[in-house]
Amino acid sequence: MKILYVAGREAEYSRTRIVIAALRARGHDLTLCLPPDRRFRHYPSLAWQVFRNAGQCDVVLVGFYGQLLLPLVWLATRKPIVFDTYITTYDTMVFDRAKAKPGSLKAWLYGLSDRLSYRLARISILDSQHVIDHFGRLFNCSTHKLRRLFLAVDDTVLHPRTETPSPATLPTPEKPxxxxxxxxxxxxxxxxxxxxxxxxxxxxxxxxxxxxxxxxxxxxxxxxxxxxxxxxxxxxxxxxxxxxxxxxxxxxxxxxxxxxxxxxxxxxxxxxxxxxxxxxxxxxxxxxxxxxxxxxxxxxxxxxxxxxxxxxxxxxxxxxxxxxxxxxxxxxxxxxxxxxxxxxxxxxxxxxxxxxx
The missing domain is CATH 3.40.50.2000 (Glycogen Phosphorylase B;)
Known part of the structure; x- marks a missing residue:
C-alpha cells in the first residue's frame, strides 16, 4: 500500500521512528512529510507537502502530534485519513500539566482539537480499550472509529543482550x-x-x-x-x-x-x-x-x-x-x-x- 505519513514530530522522535520502521517492515511504500523539529510553525509547510503528494498515495497516516495538524491535512486532501492519536491533548494539558481547569474555555479548546481530529479521520488509534472507552465518555461520541493498538518499541536496539539470561542472585552490600x-x-x-x-x-x-x-x-x-x-x-x-x-x-x-x-x-x-x-x-x-x-x-x-x-x-x-x-x-x-x-x-x-x- 502507498502511504503518505505526516507527523508533527521529527523523524528522530521515538513514535515517529517506530511507526516508520513498522510500516516499512510490512513492505508499504512510504512518502514522508516530517518537520525538522517539534515547532508548530512547520505545520503549514507540512500541509502543503500533503497537498502535493497525497494524490500518489492510497491513504494518509497522521502521526503524533497530530491534533492541530490533522484539520490542515483534511483541507489538503480527500484521501482517507488514519490518525495515530497516541495521546489526547485534553488529558495531557488539563490533567497532567494542569495548563487549564476542567470546564474552562481553554480546556474546551484543548478538547476541541481532539474532537475535531476524531471527526475528520476515518479511523483513529489509541493504545488501550480503557482509553477508547474514556474517549467516548469524555467527548460524548461513538467509539466505532477507534482502534486499539498496544505500544511497541524498537526491538532492533532495545532487546535482551544474551539469548539465555544469567540466573538472578540475592543482593549483597558488595553487589546491591x-x-x-x-x-x-x-x-x-x-x-x-x-x-x-x-x-x-x-x-x-x-x-x-x-x-x-x-x-x-x-x-x-x-x-x-x-x-x-x-x-x-x-x-x-x-x-x-x-x-x-x-x-x-x-x-x-x-x-x-x-x-x-x-x-x-x-x-x-x-x-x-x-x-x-x-x-x-x-x-x-x-x-x-x-x-x-x-x-x-x-x-x-x-x-x-x-x-x-x-x-x-x-x-x-x-x-x-x-x-x-x-x-x-x-x-x-x-x-x-x-x-x-x-x-x-x-x-x-x-x-x-x-x-x-
Whole structure:
C-alpha cells in the first residue's frame, strides 16, 4: 500500500521512528512529510507537502502530534485519513500539566482539537480499550472509529543482550540490587515516589541502589526532595541516546514504570513499561486499567498502588529477595512483549487497521 505519513514530530522522535520502521517492515511504500523539529510553525509547510503528494498515495497516516495538524491535512486532501492519536491533548494539558481547569474555555479548546481530529479521520488509534472507552465518555461520541493498538518499541536496539539470561542472585552490600528508571520528570511519572521509596530502603540499610535517567518539568523539584531527604542511594543521570539507554537497562536487576496519582496516570501504559519487558527485566509499575490489558500482576509485572512509596519499597524488597520470582517474571513479561510489543507486531496491527478502510 502507498502511504503518505505526516507527523508533527521529527523523524528522530521515538513514535515517529517506530511507526516508520513498522510500516516499512510490512513492505508499504512510504512518502514522508516530517518537520525538522517539534515547532508548530512547520505545520503549514507540512500541509502543503500533503497537498502535493497525497494524490500518489492510497491513504494518509497522521502521526503524533497530530491534533492541530490533522484539520490542515483534511483541507489538503480527500484521501482517507488514519490518525495515530497516541495521546489526547485534553488529558495531557488539563490533567497532567494542569495548563487549564476542567470546564474552562481553554480546556474546551484543548478538547476541541481532539474532537475535531476524531471527526475528520476515518479511523483513529489509541493504545488501550480503557482509553477508547474514556474517549467516548469524555467527548460524548461513538467509539466505532477507534482502534486499539498496544505500544511497541524498537526491538532492533532495545532487546535482551544474551539469548539465555544469567540466573538472578540475592543482593549483597558488595553487589546491591540495581533498580532502573528512565523518562521525563513529569507529574504522572511520579519520580518523587521513587525518591521516597529509595529513602525507605536506605534507612532500612537494604542493599539497593537506583539509577534514574532523564530530565523534565519536575526535575528541580524532585532533586530538591532527594537533597532534603538525604537520599544517597540514587545516581541521577542526564538523558542518553537510545542505544545507551538499552545498555543501562541491561545492567539493571529491576526496571520501574510510572507511579503518579493524577488522571493522566490512570490512562497510560507508557513506553518505559514496554521497554522494560522488551529488555526481559522484571517490571514494577503502578496499577491501572490500561496496564492490566497488557500485563498481569505477579506474573508478567508487579503492580503497586499509585503514589505509595511504602508499597514500591516493599515490591522492590519482594522481588529483590526472591531471585527465582524475578527470573520467572522477566521471562513471562518478555513473552508478552513478543506477542504485542515488537516492530513486527506493530506493523501487523497497522495492517489490520488499514485493511478496515
Amino acid at each position: 540490587l540495581l533498580v532502573h528508571f528512565h523518562g521525563e520528570y513529569t507529574p504522572f511519572h511520579g519520580v518523587s515516589t521513587i525518591i521516597q521509596a529509595a529513602k525507605i530502603l536506605q534507612d532500612a540499610a537494604e542493599p539497593v541502589v537506583f539509577q534514574v535517567v532523564g530530565k523534565g518539568i519536575t526535575y528541580e523539584q524532585d532533586r530538591a526532595l532527594a537533597a532534603e531527604l538525604g537520599v544517597a542511594n540514587i545516581r541521577f543521570i542526564d538523558p542518553v541516546p537510545y542505544p545507551d539507554l538499552a545498555d543501562l537497562m541491561d545492567k539493571a536487576d529491576i526496571c520501574l514504570g510510572i507511579f503518579g496519582n493524577n488522571h493522566r496516570a490512570e490512562l497510560v501504559i507508557t513506553n518505559k513499561v514496554v521497554e522494560a519487558i522488551g529488555m526481559r527485566k522484571p517490571l514494577i509499575t503502578r496499577d491501572n486499567a490500561p496496564v492490566r490489558e497488557l500485563l498481569t500482576h505477579d506474573e508478567t509485572a508487579y503492580l503497586v498502588p499509585p503514589a505509595n512509596p511504602e508499597a514500591l519499597a516493599q515490591a522492590i524488597r519482594t522481588l529483590g529477595t526472591d531471585p527465582a520470582k524475578r527470573d520467572a517474571m522477566a521471562q513471562a513479561g518478555y513473552a508478552r512483549f513478543l506477542e504485542y510489543g515488537t516492530i513486527s507486531q506493530l506493523g501487523a496491527g497497522f495492517d489490520r487497521i488499514l485493511n478496515d478502510l
